[in-house]
Amino acid sequence: MFKEIILAAEGNDNDNAALPFVAGLADQLKLPLAVLSVASDAQAVDARRKQLEAMLNQHALKDAKIEIIEGADPAATLVEILGRRAGALCCMATHARAPAGEAVFGSVSAEVVRAGVAPVVLFGPGFSAQSAPKTENLLVCMDSSPLSEAILPTAAAIAKGGGARICLVEMVQSHPGVRAASEPVLETANVRRQAEKLASEYGINADWEALHGNTPGDAIADFARHLPSAMIALTTHGRTGLSRLIAGSVAQRVIRSADCPVLVLRPDS
Secondary structure, eight states, rough: OOOEEEEESSSSHHHHHHHHHHHHHHHHHHEEEEEOOOOEEEHHHHHHHHHHHHHHHHHOSOOOOOEEEEEHHHHHHHHHHHHSSSEEEEEOOOOOOSSSGGTTTTHHHHHHHTEEEEEEEEEEETTTSOOOOOEEEEEEEEEHHHHHHHHHHHHHHHHHHTTTTEEEEEEOOOTSSOTTHHHHHHHHHHHHHHHHHHHHHOOOEEEEEOOOSHHHHHHHHHHHHTTTTTEEEEEEOOOOHHHHTTTTTTTHHHHOSSSSSSEEEOOOO
16 A cells, blocks of 8 residues: 655754654555655755755664755645655654644645645654654544544554554543443444454454543543554544644644654545
């Protein structure tokens, strides 16, 4: 499914913190790694190349390929490039400039996610640079909608390619009119069904869990902290840009709160 890992980078400290994990993921999936950057003009290209070369040298990554493209609009340029490179898994460090909205993620990452041209692994403001450079546990967020199911092929590709375990999680609410003894069965019915789908269609045995809490995004991020070397995976519809889409939503809380990478997929319409 995947043909390459692309780190969309500016050469800053956030990119430097994410790079070991991105390189580890490329090694885990046995894929080439390209560090792609958009610079405004020829002079900026030269400066950016020096930044990226220094960053790669710092982590002893001699096989990673540097690609710098001139472009006045970084988001549009990245979307155009990713649209031509089928099979790319894009990785991006995100920004935390404001308490809510698009600025939390940066307009570039917001536009790349919205475009839906590739799955995007986001390294949010809570990402820990101490994260192990290998994904051992893939925490896949589900609900009862077909939209959430669209993440399964991507999750399966990462799990099979890199040997990661999958745990399906769904946020649930108590049902006052249902007997307590029946609630666990009802709560896990959907994730158990999706686990059965992973087993039958992809040959993957997955665990599942029903999570409770008043703030689902925080509950998901907290659950991920108890899993060694985790990555969270979720889908988004992305129709109106990332800021409007997830401002105040579960996805925003996950990306802001998680100390691990978050894989975001906007399925085809």
